[in-house]
Every structure is written in structure tokens, then in C-alpha cells.
Amino acid sequence: MAPEEIREVIIEILGDIAPDEDLGSLDDAVAFREQLELDSMDFLDIVMELRKRYRVQIPEDEYVQLASMRSTVSYLTPKMSEVAK
Amino acid sequence: MTEAYDTLIIGAGMSGLAAGIRLAYYDQSVAILERHKTIGGLNSFYRAGGRDYDVGLHAVTNFTPKGAKKGPLSRLLRQLRFQWEDFALAPQQQSRIAFPGVDLAFSNDIRLLESEIARCFPHQVAAFANLRSQVLEYDDLDQAAFDISTRKVLGQIFSDPLLIEMLLCPLMWYGNARVHDMDWGQFCIMFRSIFLEGFARPIRGVRLILKHLVKKFRSLGGQLLLRHGVKEIVSEQGRAVGVILDDGREIQAKRILSSAGWVETQRMMGQTDEVVDEETGQLTFIETITTLNCQPAKLGLSDTIVFYNDSDRFDWRPPHHDLCDLRTGVVCSPNNYQYDDHEQLSDGIIRITSIANFDRWSSLSEADYRREKMVWYDRSSDSAVRFVPEFRHHAIDTDMFTPKTIRRFTWHDNGAVYGAPKKRLDGRTQLENVFICGTDQGFVGIIGAIISGISIANQYCLK
Numbered sequence: 022m023a024p025e026e027i028r029e030v031i032i033e034i035l036g037d038i039a040p041d042e043d044l045g046s047l048d049d050a051v052a053f054r055e056q057l058e059l060d061s062m063d064f065l066d067i068v069m070e071l072r073k074r075y076r077v078q079i080p081e082d083e084y085v086q087l088a089s090m091r092s093t094v095s096y097l098t099p100k101m102s103e104v105a106k
Numbered sequence: 107m108t109e110a111y112d113t114l115i116i117g118a119g120m121s122g123l124a125a126g127i128r129l130a131y132y133d134q135s136v137a138i139l140e141r142h143k144t145i146g147g148l149n150s151f152y153r154a155g156g157r158d159y160d161v162g163l164h165a166v167t168n169f170t171p172k173g174a175k176k177g178p179l180s181r182l183l184r185q186l187r188f189q190w191e192d193f194a195l196a197p198q199q200q201s202r203i204a205f206p207g208v209d210l211a212f213s214n215d216i217r218l219l220e221s222e223i224a225r226c227f228p229h230q231v232a233a234f235a236n237l238r239s240q241v242l243e244y245d246d247l248d249q250a251a252f253d254i255s256t257r258k259v260l261g262q263i264f265s266d267p268l269l270i271e272m273l274l275c276p277l278m279w280y281g282n283a284r285v286h287d288m289d290w291g292q293f294c295i296m297f298r299s300i301f302l303e304g305f306a307r308p309i310r311g312v313r314l315i316l317k318h319l320v321k322k323f324r325s326l327g328g329q330l331l332l333r334h335g336v337k338e339i340v341s342e343q344g345r346a347v348g349v350i351l352d353d354g355r356e357i358q359a360k361r362i363l364s365s366a367g368w369v370e371t372q373r374m375m376g377q378t379d380e381v382v383d384e385e386t387g388q389l390t391f392i393e394t395i396t397t398l399n400c401q402p403a404k405l406g407l408s409d410t411i412v413f414y415n416d417s418d419r420f421d422w423r424p425p426h427h428d429l430c431d432l433r434t435g436v437v438c439s440p441n442n443y444q445y446d447d448h449e450q451l452s453d454g455i456i457r458i459t460s461i462a463n464f465d466r467w468s469s470l471s472e473a474d475y476r477r478e479k480m481v482w483y484d485r486s487s488d489s490a491v492r493f494v495p496e497f498r499h500h501a502i503d504t505d506m507f508t509p510k511t512i513r514r515f516t517w518h519d520n521g522a523v524y525g526a527p528k529k530r531l532d533g534r535t536q537l538e539n540v541f542i543c544g545t546d547q548g549f550v551g552i553i554g555a556i557i558s559g560i561s562i563a564n565q566y567c568l569k
């Protein structure tokens with residue numbers, strides 16, 4: 022999957038986790054927490070959804086990599102390069 | 107023997123069902139074992155004499171309107187992948203704290219309570235604002251601040267003791283497992299869920315919520331096994347390996363989540379009562395349910411819930427010398443919610459709750475038990491009509507349950523509705539793969555129990 026596709030996947034997941042959020046105006050450089058009402062339970066769901074949908078394993082001490090869209094995509098790019106969309 | 111489940115959940119109440127959904131959604135093999143023939147636990151439902159009854163539901167607390175992104179309700183809807191509409195929550199009209207000579211009305215808008223305090227306690231307005239900000243600052247996860255004395259904190263904030271008692275009354279009624287005092291953490295949670303968020307109810311009652319929980323759990327592949335009581339948790343070298351059922355069958359599991367209560371779960375792990383040596387919960391209730399041939403509003407009762415107390419001191423403890431203590435009580439009318447399109451329950455309903463003594467109720471002979479139920483139906487109604495209009499001449503049906511009923515259908519020690527006084531916020535037990543959720547973990551009420559099931563499942567079964 023290319024970075025752009027990974028971004029789409031994350032948007033899709035966020036849309037399922039937090040259906041009431043406006044994701045159109047998301048700033049990729051700014052932490053999710055500062056733009057969306059996401060708590061630690063929701064962050065766990067990003068991780069769990071990636072595991073459920075694409076079998077991507079993310080160890081607990083690396084959850085911090087998922088702070089913003091930009092950091093998430095760059096963290097996932099090598100992990101998901103072989104994954105088909 | 108079949109393959110081990112990833113997780114076995116003990117109890118199909120709110121917390122067990124919620125935990126089950128989380129785990130099944132993320133593809134675990136999970137079964138919920140429930141001793142009773144039906145689901146719901148402390149908040150179940152039944153049919154009697156051709157009528158539908160809820161066991162407990164007065165109000166779903168923590169109500170926030172559609173679109174709210176904060177608060178336990180929106181959090182649990184997201185976590186369980188429900189739509190706001192699924193729970194069909196209609197907000198309350200207005201409720202009341204009634205003490206001799208003073209009434210404080212409150213609604214889902216905190217400004218009403220603030221203006222009532224300004225009206226009745228003009229010198230306490232700033233103190234109430236101070237309390238409100240302290241409650242908002244309280245961090246749910248701070249175990250150290252959880253069990254400090256609420257009476258002490260309130261005594262420092264307010265100079266009028268009557269207002270302290272009046273504020274404690276509804277919050278203790280809806281979630282305090284401790285006698286007389288309340289944990290500060292519990293107080294903050296209840297203050298937010300009742301005064302800052304609010305009350306609501308689906309017109310179809312608790313069965314609607316339970317139906318959604320079960321449907322979702324099953325559709326995700328979870329197994330719900332009713333009439334499957336757990337007698338024993340089997341362990342080897344500090345780890346649980348499975349359970350033995352009441353009928354002797356064994357089921358294996360990689361981990362176990364129990365919503366049966368702390369002491370109750372300790373017993374399943376082989377601890378004798380002397381070893382557990384833990385205070386069990388004492389606070390339990392009788393509840394009368396009266397069906398009327400008219401809407402309660404016709405009789406002048408349009409409050410959703412009335413919390414009453416007949417003196418200036420609110421005494422939250424089980425009665426020692428009698429079956430019940432009728433000095434305080436709760437009157438709830440499920441009709442008095444703002445249902446959509448002016449839908450309404452066809453019958454009028456009035457529910458009255460009073461504090462009761464478990465030991466006295468459960469040691470009565472069968473004949474005495476039946477007689478005492480009638481006696482205390484009348485007495486608790488007599489007590490309540492000091493604070494709400496008389497309604498009994500419109501009664502067309504009555505039902506009632508006691509601490510004995512609660513114990514019989516949920517197996518909670520003493521029929522304790524809010525569990526043990528000491529909460530186990532981290533959910534751990536002496537076995538590394540056995541966890542507790544629900545009432546004794548720390549979150550009570552419908553929404554509290556659901557949140558508890560979700561967070562313990564997340565923390566120990568998913569990560």
C-alpha cells in the first residue's frame with residue numbers, strides 16, 4: 022500500500038470509530054487529539070482495526086507513533102508496503 | 107473437551123455483554139456464561155400478569171444529546187459501534203430533591219439546579235460553583251483521590267449542612283455502595299452523570315438496550331450460554347485454565363472476566379469466606395411498582411424522579427431493627443419523559459424504592475414473606491405520598507420485589523445493588539488472567555457497568 026492509500030485507510034477507520042467527526046478538514050501535521058475528540062479507547066481502536074483489517078501488529082510501546090496523520094502514515098508505510106488495499 | 111475460548115465472561119449483565127461485544131468484534135472466541143435463564147442481571151426485565159416490567163430501570167444516567175462527542179454515553183456508543191438512535195433515549199422532564207420545607211428541582215440543564223440553589227441557599231451559590239469545578243477537575247483514573255471522604259470535602263466547601271445532605275441524597279441513591287459516607291471518586295462520577303449530564307429512558311425500557319447488546323454480541327459470533335452457572339474457576343500455577351459449571355461440566359479458557367462480584371468471584375477461585383474477609387455490600391432495596399389507570403401527570407405528578415427524605419439529615423445505611431427504612435425513598439414515573447412524537451406508555455406507572463435489610467427479608471418464612479410484602483407496599487406508599495400526590499385509588503395492578511428477589515436472580519451477596527464498598531479500579535485478581543468488571547470494579551449503573559466492561563476488556567483482553 023502506498024502512503025496515500027494508507028491515509029485513506031486511516032480516514033476510513035476514523036470514520037467508523039468516530040462517525041460524528043468532520044474528517045474533511047483534518048490537518049495531517051497536527052495531533053489527532055487536538056482536532057478530534059479521541060480518547061485512549063479510540064486510539065486502541067485504531068490499532069485494533071489495523072490488526073483486524075490488515076493483520077498489522079503494533080506493539081503497545083509504539084502506539085505513540087499514531088499521534089497525528091503524518092506520523093501514523095510514515096510509521097505504517099514500511100509495515101504495510103506489502104499489504105494489498 | 108473442546109478447544110479453549112480466548113475469553114470466558116461470567117455474567118450476562120450490562121458489563122459482561124459490553125465486554126463480550128468488544129472481544130467478539132475483534133475476533134476473539136468468547137462465551138458469556140450466565141446462571142439465570144435470561145440476560146440483564148441487576149437490570150433485567152420480566153412479564154407478569156400480562157404486563158412488561160423492568161427490574162431496575164428508573165433512568166439511564168449520563169444522558170447527552172445526539173452529536174455530543176464527550177462523556178461516557180458517546181464513548182460507549184463509539185466503542186460498541188452503536189448509533190445514537192439505537193438506544194432511543196428520551197430525556198427526562200424534571201426531577202426533584204424533596205426535604206422538609208425545601209425542594210430543589212433539577213433537569214438535564216445544570217442551570218436549573220443552580221437557580222434553585224440561588225433561590226433556596228443564596229449564600230451557597232459560590233460554594234456550589236466551587237464544587238462543580240472540583241468535580242470537573244477530578245481525574246477518573248486517580249486511585250489515590252478516589253476514596254477520600256466526600257462528607258469531609260463537602261464540609262469544607264459548604265457552610266450550610268442542609269444543602270450537603272440534599273446534594274448527597276440523589277447521588278448516594280443512584281450509586282453509593284458505602285454506608286453513610288461516599289468515596290470522592292464515586293461522588294464526582296455520580297455528580298457528572300446526574301447533574302451535569304442527566305436522565306433519559308427508552309420508551310420500551312431496558313429491554314431495548316439489552317436487545318441491542320445481545321443482538322450485536324451474537325452477530326459478531328459471540329456465544330451466550332444461559333443456565334450456565336459457574337461453580338469454580340480452575341487454576342494451575344497462578345493462572346486460570348477454565349471453569350467448572352454448576353452441573354459439573356468443564357470449559358477451558360485462556361482468560362476469564364467475571365462480573366459476578368469481587369467476593370463472589372473469590373469464592374469461585376476457592377477462597378473461603380474467612381480468607382476473603384472483605385466487607386460485602388449492605389445496601390439493598392425494596393421496590394414497589396404500581397400500574398395506574400391514568401397518567402401520573404393527571405394526578406399532579408409530572409416529575410420524572412423525586413428523591414425524598416423526611417428530616418434534615420440524610421441517613422444512608424441499611425436498617426438494623428426493621429425490614430425497611432422509610433425515612434428516605436425514590437419515586438420514579440417512567441411516563442414522565444419527553445418521548446418522541448408525544449408517544450406515551452399506555453399505563454401510568456409509579457415505582458417507589460426504599461432501603462431494606464437483606465438478612466431480615468431473607469430469613470422470613472414463605473407465608474411471612476408474602477404478608478410482609480403487602481405490609482411494606484402500603485407503608486412505603488404511605489411514606490412516599492408525603493412528597494408526591496396520592497395515587498393508590500387509581501391503581502389497577504401492583505408488583506414488588508425485595509432484597510431476596512435481587513439475590514435470587516443475580517446471586518450478589520446480600521442482594522447488594524451497588525456491590526462491595528471497596529472498589530477494585532484496576533480489575534485485577536490474584537490470578538494473572540482473571541479480571542473483574544462491573545459493579546465491584548467501580549462503575550455502577552447501566553452506563554457505568556457498560557463502560558466498566560469495555561475498559562476492562564480493552565485493558566486486559568485486547569492489548
Ligand SMILES: Cc1cc2nc3c(=O)[nH]c(=O)nc-3n(C[C@H](O)[C@H](O)[C@H](O)COP(=O)(O)OP(=O)(O)OC[C@H]3O[C@@H](n4cnc5c(N)ncnc54)[C@H](O)[C@@H]3O)c2cc1C
Pocket residue numbers: 116117118119120121122139140141142145146147148149161162163164165166167334335336337365366370391393512515516517518523543544545546550551552553555
Ligand atoms: C432495583 C434496581 C434499580 C436500578 N435502577 C437503575 C437505574 O435506574 N439506572 C441505572 O443506571 N442503574 C440502575 N440500577 C443499577 C444497574 O442495574 C446495575 O448497576 C448494573 O446493571 C450492574 O451491571 P453489572 O454487569 O455490573 O452486574 P450484574 O447485572 O449483576 O451482572 C452480573 C451477572 O452475573 C450473573 N452471575 C452471577 N454469578 C454467576 C455465576 N456464578 N455464574 C454465572 N453467572 C453468574 C448474574 O446472574 C448477573 O446476570 C438499578 C439496580 C436495581 C437492582
